[in-house]
Amino acid sequence: MDSSYLANNLITLGLCPKYKGYIYVSYAIELALKNTDKNLSVNEIYRETAKRFGVKPAAIQSDIRKVLEGAWFGESNQLIRLLFCDCDDTKLPSNGAFLGLVILFATKTMTFDIE
Secondary structure, eight states: OOHHHHHHHHHHTTOOTTSTHHHHHHHHHHHHHHTTTTOOOHHHHHHHHHHHHTSOHHHHHHHHHHHHHHHHHSTTOHHHHHHTTTSOTTSOOOHHHHHHHHHHHHHHHOOOOOO
């Protein structure tokens, strides 16, 4: 997978690499793409990501939420809000909806060489 291409697309969505959860979102995309046959749940993504980074699943959930908050309320939020067109501007989507959308965005806009 071309990590710079992935990073550019995440930044286009308004995700900021300054947050610890940014790397977790990136890994969650890789994980989901490597396991397309399994249809992973959000909790499975949290558990697998937590194992990979040596933290608790609750930390993954919290840190991904911070990335979402940064993207949703940040200055570059036009695209992420457009993708969630049916959401209230003041209410954040769930982490599951956010991850699902980011993974879908990745599969539709990025080319991957998954190893």
